[in-house]
Amino acid sequence: MRVGFDVFTALNEDTQFHLFSCHRDDPKQAPLVTFADDRQSGVASVLLGHLCYQDEILSKLPQSMRQSCASDATIAIIVYCYSGLKALEELEGEFSLVLWDGASQRLFALRDPLGSWPLFWLVNSQRIAVSTSLRSLLALLPERSLDLDFIAQFIMWSNPGFELPTERTPFPEIKRVLPGTTLEMNPIGQVKSHCWWNWKAKLGKNNNITLEEAGEQYAELLRQAVKQRVQRGRIAAHLSGGMDSSSIVCTAREWMLSGVGRSPLHTLSEVYKRPCLVGERDYVEMVIEQGGPVEAHLIDSDNALDFLWFNEEIPIHDEPYPYLNQLGMEKILIETAHQVGVDTILTGIGGDQLLASKRLYIADFLRQGRWLVALFEANRWAYAKNQDVWSIMYGCGIQPAWPILTGERFGYFLRHGFGHWPNLGAFSIPPWVIPDFARSYQMQSVGRENAQKLYHSPIEIAADLWAIQSSVGDWSSWNLAAPRGMHNSRPFLDPRLLSFCLGLPRSIREIPGMPKPVLQKAMQGVLPEAIRIRTDKRSFNDNYWLGLSKHLPQLETMVQTSAICELGIFDKSQLIRVMHQAAVGIGDMPTCGRINITLSLIAWFEQMSKTWHHLLEKPTEIHCINYLLQI
Template identity: 25%
Template sequence: MCGLFALIGAADAALGRRVADCLQHRGPDDSGVWASDRGTPVTLASTRLSIIDLSPAGHMPMHSADGRMVIVYNGEIYNFRELRAELEGRGETFQSQSDTEVLLAAYRCWGTHCVQRLRGMFAFAIWDMDKQQLFAARDRLGIKPLYWTESVRGLAIASELKGLLAGGLATRELDLQALHHYLTFYCVPPPHTMLAGVQALLPGHSLTWQAGRVSVQQYWDLPATHTYGKPADYEEARRELHRLLEESIRLHMIADVPVGAFLSGGMDSSAVVALMTRISGARLKTFSVGFQAEGRQIDERSFARQVAARYDTDHAEVVVDGGQVAAQLAQFVRAMDQPTGDGLNTFLVSQAAAQHVKVALSGLGGDELFAGYSQFRYLQQADGLARWWQHTPRWLQAAARSGSRLVAAAAGRPAIAGVPAWLSGDFLSRYLRTRTLFDEDHKLRLYAGKLRHSANVVGSSDALTAYCDANEPNVIAKVTRLELKGYMAHMLLRDTDAMSMAHSLEVRVPLIDHQLVEFAVGLPAEWKMRGGRPKAILADALADVLPPAVLARRKQGFEIPLGSWLRNELRTVLEDTLAPATVMRRGLFDAQRAAALHADFLAGRGAYMRVWALVVLELWQREYLD
C-alpha cells in the first residue's frame, strides 16, 4: 500500500517531495521522487508501505529493466506470482520479488490490456518515455482511489486530494455539484470531488495522456445478472461459492508481514476470520471496537469475543468514549480527505489494529453482494405493492393520500405521509428514499438564497442513473447493482481507504474479489433470500465453517453512538459549527433552517445524521478550504 503522485507538464523534484511528504501516512517505510525533462517534463513521487518484498528492491518510482518505463503504484496484485511465471515464460526477467515489478512488466508485455489480467486492488500510473504517454488505472470495484486534475502546469494525479493541494495543483474552492450530492448521499459520488476542477477516476476505468490530451476508458463493469449463466442447481452454486471464498481469502493473505482481521462477530467478518484460521493454521490477530454505557445497545464485542474464542484468535478490543473522539476529531477530519458522514468507526478500529499489524482483512461487501440489508426485502415487497397501487382507481389513491397524512400527523411520523408518493414513483425513486439524507426539496429549503437558485446543479438521482440496468430481471439484482456501484464504492470503500491509510494500515476486502463478485451477481435472487433468510446462499456455503449461532444472527450495522456524543462530549463542536454566525459567514445554508435542524436534533425530533453531516462539512472546509 502506498501513496502516488504524477505530474505531466513539469519536472519539479521539489514539488514531488512536498507531495510525498504530505502522503507519508500512506507509506512511511520509504519514499522517492523522479523528475525528467526528456521530451515532456514529468514528475513522479511515491511513498511506500512495505508489504510484499520488504527490501530496497521494491523502491518506487520503479524503472523497467530497459529503462523505458517508470511506475508509481498503490495496492496489491494478488495473482502477481502467476503473472510473473507467465511473463518469465515470455522472456521477462525480474530483479525483485515485488508485485510492482510484475505490474510494470505486464504493462510492457500487454500494454493497456494488462488491467484485464490483474486480480487485486490497485491504482497506478506508468510513464512511457518512448511513447511520451501516461497510462493510469483504478481497480474494478473502486477499492483504491485515484484523483486527477488539469491546470496550467499540466495533468496531475494523486492518491488523495490533499496531495494535489500540497503541490498547489488544485484550488481551494468548493464544488457545488459535489456539495449537492453529499447532502443526499452522506458522501461525494465520483467522478465528482469536493474540490472544484478535480475528478475521481471511476472504478474499472483507465486514463491515458498523450500529446496534451486526456482520454478516459472503461475496461470493466459489473456484469448484469442476465448475462451470466445460472449454475445447474443450488448445491452446485453453494459448493462453487465456498471454493471462491476460500480462494479469495488465501490470495488476500499473501504478504511478507503479519496479517490480522477486523472482527464484529457478524457473519461476514466471522467468515473471514474462520477461513483465515483454517487456511493459515496460525493464531490470528483480530480487532474490534466497543463503547461505554452510551453505546451499550450497539456494542458487538460480546459476539466478537465468542467468535474469537472459537477460533482461538489473539483478540484486542478498543473501548471508545466521546471524550476520546473529541480529542481526535481534528485528526479524523484531516484523514477523511473528502467530507463523509461515515468513516469514524473505521478510523477507530484501524487505529487499534495498526498498533499490531500492517495488514487487516475486512468483511466489507458481503451485505451488498448477497442481499444482507433490510432494504433488499423492503424494496422487493414495495415493488409488488407499487404494481398494485398503480392500478388502483384514482379516487382510492386520493383517499389513501389524505389518510396517510392524517395518520402521519397523529403518529408524529412524517414519513408515513410520503408512502403514496413512494409507491407512485419508479424503482430508482423508491431506492433513493432508502439512501437519502436530504431530498431535493429539503436541500433547496436548506440552501442560502444564492445556492437555491443555482442553474448549474442537477438532481442527485442523476448520480445513480448510469448504474441502473433496465434489463436486470428483478428488484434484488437492481438493488445489488446500486449498492455495489453506489453506496459501497462511494462511501464504504473510499472511507475504508482514507481512514485506514491515515494510520498506515492496509485493509483488504476479500468478499469483493472481482471473480467472486462476477459469480455472485449471477446467482438467482431467490437463492440469496431463500426461505426468507438474507444472505441465504452465503450462510449455506459457510455452514461447515461457522457455528449456527453466527449464521442465524440478525444483521447489525457497524454503528457508533454519535447522537449521544453530539449531545454531550461533542456538544461544543456542534454549537460552534452550527452557530448562526458560522452558518452565515460560510454562506451555504440558510441560518434559520440550520438552526431548526439543530434544535430538532437536541429536542429528539431529528436524527443525528443530518446535523453530523453539516458539522463534518464545516470542519472539512476549515481544514481544506480556509
C-alpha cells in the same frame, strides 16, 4: 503523514515520479508504494496498494520473465511490455497505478474496479500531473476555487459512499480517475478515457444454479479472496460478532492453520458495557473460543462516540467524507492494529451489498401492475420476519417504486424540492440550504436524478449496482491506516465475489426467513452455528445519539464560526435548530444522515481553509523518493 505518489510529465521535460511512504521499524513489512523502471524499454510504473492473484498473472508470462517480478510495480511493467495496455486492465487487487511509456510518450493512470485507493489528475499549461492526493495538485494551481456544483451534489447525496460517483472533485481544475477506468495522456495535455470494467455485464450468468451449488462456489471464491490478503506480513481482522466479520476471521484462521500467512491472526473487537451493545461480546467470544492461531484484542469502546472531532484531531483529508461522524469507532481499531504491528486489516465490509435481501423485486412487481403478486410476496416476507404486511409492502414496494412522492408527497413539488423537517425525504433539499443556492445549482434536479439512478427499472438490479458504487473507496484506509503503514482490505468486495453474486438468480439470494442464504450455506461447518443462522444485529444508533448530544455545543460553535456561511450555502440558524432537535431524538437515522453530510462538509471546509498555505506535508514527516526519468 502522507502515503502515495505524484507523477509529472510535460513536453521536452523529464518525467518525474515522487514517492511518499512512511518510515517503518520493520523492513520486512510489505510496502504500500512500489516503484519500478526498465531503462531498456523506457517504461516506469508506480503502484499504491497491492496486486492479488499474482500466481495467475505470472503463469501467463514466459519463465524468464517471472524471475524479475520483485514488486507489484515491476509486475505492472512486465505484463505491459509483454501484452500491452489490455494486460494492465486485467490486473486484480486493491491499487492505483500510473505507468509511463517513454517510447510512445504516453502516461497511463488506472484504479481497480472498487477504487481501493484514490487517484486524481490535472492538466495545467500543457503539463500533466497525476497524484493520489488532491492537495498535491492544488499546490500547482495559481488560483484555487471551489466547485460549487460538486458541493451541491455532495449535499444531495442520498445514498453516500466514500467518494461521489463522478470525475468531478471539490476543485474544478482537478479531476478524478474513476474506478475501472484507464486514462491515457501525453505530454502535450491530450487525455483519453477508457472504461474497461462493466458490472452490468456480470448480471444473470448463473441462472440455473442451486442454493447448495451457489454456497459451495461462493465459499471457494471467498477462501481464495481471503488467501490473497493474508499472505502479506502480519494480519489483523475486525471481529464484531456479525456473520460478515466472523466469516472473514474464520476463513483467515483456516488459511493460517494450513501454513498460509504469518500467525497469529490478530482479531480486533470493539466491546461495550452499554445495554444496547453489551450482548455482541458473546458472539465475538464464540469465534475466539473455536481456537486456532488467534490473538484476540477486546477494545473498550464505550467512549468512542460519534462526532469525536473535538477530543481527537480530524485527519487531513482531500474530500468531504459523509461518515466523518464515525471517526471515533474507525480510529480506535486502526490504533490498536498499529500497536500490534500489523500490515493489513481484514474487514467484513461488503457482505451486505449483494448478499443481504433487499426485497425490492416487490417494487418491480408494482411498477409492472402485478399488485396481487407483490402482495403475496410481501405477505411471505412479513410472515418470515414477524412484521406487519403493510410495513413490507410500503418499505419494499410502494416507497421505492415512487420514491419522490412517498418521501415528501406533493409538498416536494410545491416547495420546489425542499424537504420538511423532520420528515425529510432522501431526495429532498435540506431546509437549511439557502433557496438561492439551491436554485443556482439546480438541487431539485440533482435530487430527481439521484432517485432515477437508485430506483430505475428494474429496481432490484439498480439497487445492486448502486450498492457496489457506494462501496467505492475506503476513507479509513486512506487517512487512518496508510499513514501508519497499514491498509484495510475488504475480501467481500473482491470483484470475483461480486461478479458471482450479480450472476445469481433472485430466488437464491433472497429467501424469506433466511438472512444472506448464499453466505449461510457457504459458511456451514465454518462459523459457530449461533452466528451462522443469526437473524438480528444490534445497531450503533446509540453511539450517534450520545455523541451528538455530548458534542452539540462544539458542533454549534463550528457552524456559527465557519467561513463556509460566506458562500451563501447554508442558513446556519436553521441548521442549528434541527441539530438541537436531532440531539433529543427528533428525526430518524436516514434523516439525521442529511445533517451528518452537512456537518462533515463544514468540518472539511474548515480544515481545508486552514491548510491553503500548507498543502504539502513537511519533508520531515514523509519519506520522499524522487525519480527523474530521462527517456
